[in-house]
Amino acid sequence: MTVPSSQKTARKGRPAFNRAADAIARRSIWVCGWVAIAVLVAIFVFLAWNATQALRDVGLWKMLSGTDWYPTIEPARYGFLPSIVGSLWVTGIALLLAVPIGIAGSIYLSEFATGWVKEVTKSVVEFMVAVPSVVLGLLGLAYLAPLLATTFHVSSGLMALTAGLVVGIMSLPTIISISEDALHSVPKDLRQGSLALGNTRWQTIYKVVVPSASSGIFAAVMLGLGRAIGETMVVLMLAGNSGLIISSPLEAARTLTGTIAQEMGEVVSGGEHYSVLFTMGLVLFVITFLINLAADMVLERQRKRWRR
Amino acid sequence: MLVAGSEKSVRMMYTHKEEMLVKLRKWLMISLAAMLATGALAAGGCSSKSTSTDTNTSGSTKSTLSGTIKISGSDTMVNMAQAWAEKFNTENPGVVLTVAGGGSGVGIAAFLNKTVDFANASRKLKDAEKSQATTAGLNAVTTVVAKDAVTIIVNSANTMKDITKEQLGKIYRGEITNWKDVGGKDATIVLLGRDSSSGTYSFIQDEIIGSGKTYAKSMRNLQSNQAIVDEVSKNADAIGYVGLGYDNSSIKVLTCAGVTASVDTVLNGTYPLSRDLNMISNGQPTGVMKAYIDWILGTEGQKIVAEQGFVPLKK
Numbered sequence: 001m002t003v004p005s006s007q008k009t010a011r012k013g014r015p016a017f018n019r020a021a022d023a024i025a026r027r028s029i030w031v032c033g034w035v036a037i038a039v040l041v042a043i044f045v046f047l048a049w050n051a052t053q054a055l056r057d058v059g060l061w062k063m064l065s066g067t068d069w070y071p072t073i074e075p076a077r078y079g080f081l082p083s084i085v086g087s088l089w090v091t092g093i094a095l096l097l098a099v100p101i102g103i104a105g106s107i108y109l110s111e112f113a114t115g116w117v118k119e120v121t122k123s124v125v126e127f128m129v130a131v132p133s134v135v136l137g138l139l140g141l142a143y144l145a146p147l148l149a150t151t152f153h154v155s156s157g158l159m160a161l162t163a164g165l166v167v168g169i170m171s172l173p174t175i176i177s178i179s180e181d182a183l184h185s186v187p188k189d190l191r192q193g194s195l196a197l198g199n200t201r202w203q204t205i206y207k208v209v210v211p212s213a214s215s216g217i218f219a220a221v222m223l224g225l226g227r228a229i230g231e232t233m234v235v236l237m238l239a240g241n242s243g244l245i246i247s248s249p250l251e252a253a254r255t256l257t258g259t260i261a262q263e264m265g266e267v268v269s270g271g272e273h274y275s276v277l278f279t280m281g282l283v284l285f286v287i288t289f290l291i292n293l294a295a296d297m298v299l300e301r302q303r304k305r306w307r308r
Numbered sequence: 309m310l311v312a313g314s315e316k317s318v319r320m321m322y323t324h325k326e327e328m329l330v331k332l333r334k335w336l337m338i339s340l341a342a343m344l345a346t347g348a349l350a351a352g353g354c355s356s357k358s359t360s361t362d363t364n365t366s367g368s369t370k371s372t373l374s375g376t377i378k379i380s381g382s383d384t385m386v387n388m389a390q391a392w393a394e395k396f397n398t399e400n401p402g403v404v405l406t407v408a409g410g411g412s413g414v415g416i417a418a419f420l421n422k423t424v425d426f427a428n429a430s431r432k433l434k435d436a437e438k439s440q441a442t443t444a445g446l447n448a449v450t451t452v453v454a455k456d457a458v459t460i461i462v463n464s465a466n467t468m469k470d471i472t473k474e475q476l477g478k479i480y481r482g483e484i485t486n487w488k489d490v491g492g493k494d495a496t497i498v499l500l501g502r503d504s505s506s507g508t509y510s511f512i513q514d515e516i517i518g519s520g521k522t523y524a525k526s527m528r529n530l531q532s533n534q535a536i537v538d539e540v541s542k543n544a545d546a547i548g549y550v551g552l553g554y555d556n557s558s559i560k561v562l563t564c565a566g567v568t569a570s571v572d573t574v575l576n577g578t579y580p581l582s583r584d585l586n587m588i589s590n591g592q593p594t595g596v597m598k599a600y601i602d603w604i605l606g607t608e609g610q611k612i613v614a615e616q617g618f619v620p621l622k623k
Binding site (some may be wrong): 068070071072073074076082103110141146155156158162232238240241244251252254262263265266267268269 | 412417420421440498503505520522523528529530531539542543545546601
């Protein structure tokens, strides 16, 4: 940039400079946005590229509907069903635990808690995010697994329920902190208006505050779900990694993430097993993508309804 | 895709992404720990008196060997491999060794991907792997460095004492699911095994399950020998298989077909589930790699084999 030599050009120069800065900022944001999209597409292409061999030689439908996972025998059998069903169970249990407790917790934090209680609780929740999953896995192995085994009279605590509960605990902080943000950002006027019209505090919360924060809460739940379905270490340690297609949470299960993590290290790059694991990654990617897409559509419909 | 709206959630995504690299991280940590350990030993070795016992082939009392050797593979062998590396490094501070576990399959895959010098394997190369090696332009040479017995372990409270290969096969194929059918109490058997990257898993598949047959689906695939020992010590109905070096007092080792697993029964061939522990290299080892493998096969290395609870090649 040249320095303007006189007052006159300076007055003209400032808007010009602003305009230039504006254009640069706009351009950079545009670039950043497209980079994010490009990365996502690149991930998808990379997965698909590595999965082509398996899709060609084994066949997608055969993998998706296969019930046996024996990747190392001759001839190998690559059935995804045990892993898919296990993933669904673990994620389902995690959400059953995390969603009610998470939303209730965030309502408490945002609407009822005051002073040091609020500060302490918030920092504890924040800290929970920082606990590495390996540590939670170890705690689950040492305390929760034996406890659940004796409670439900099963022979081993390594099962879908144990993994689901710990994963649920892991997604709690996500749900709590983001929901709390959403509730916190509901304008004071709405609350006061509702109270002025004679609603009790509780009515205000469930008729006014929660509905107006619902999109944020929904986003929190979705992020929690993403956290749960993508969790690897805890399920590797606690789910039991059997080859069963489970019909109850008290059985040992394997998940998509666990299978990929457990076996990726042993496969020869470019081999069939390697390609099959990439297909599994692709399936996981598509599942999470669809969940997010569905969530977005639900949110959009919600927004339209609120506008009316 | 949903966009996370706050710093908190961004941090969350980060940890989430990190977890996808679980296995990688495991190796990294193990290899880092190994590096640190060897580094610390190397640093300590400088100040301490050199106690080289003239095991290297150069014949000098002061080691002038230098170089790096990367080793990865069998989880059964990982503790022994660590002990070898540490001892060898104290005698030859110029040689940097990194040792990682993960399973024989992991080591062999790393060998085929040309990322390690030695693959530790508690099994032989499969035909498919041999052809992959040829395709990759590698000449896989297997050196037997120790012997091992796969022991069948149960909880200390279990009344069983002995098990036959036939009974084992029925249990691990899922044909027998209750302890009372093999002379135990009336309880469902909890099957524990390793994941498919393990050499022990393949060994049991070949020796016990039989070709063309499969492990029971209800078997829990655990990450390591240690994980199996831990679960068996806690679970009254569990059965598992581990390398001889992992037996301890917290569990009960069954005799197999009436034979106790020991150094003698492995060496005279009477214990039915004995096997070789191998190190695989590209071609015959040369230079610093040759010095290392000769040292392992020598008295020093074989003493460590015995200390780690495995079977030396000679008594």
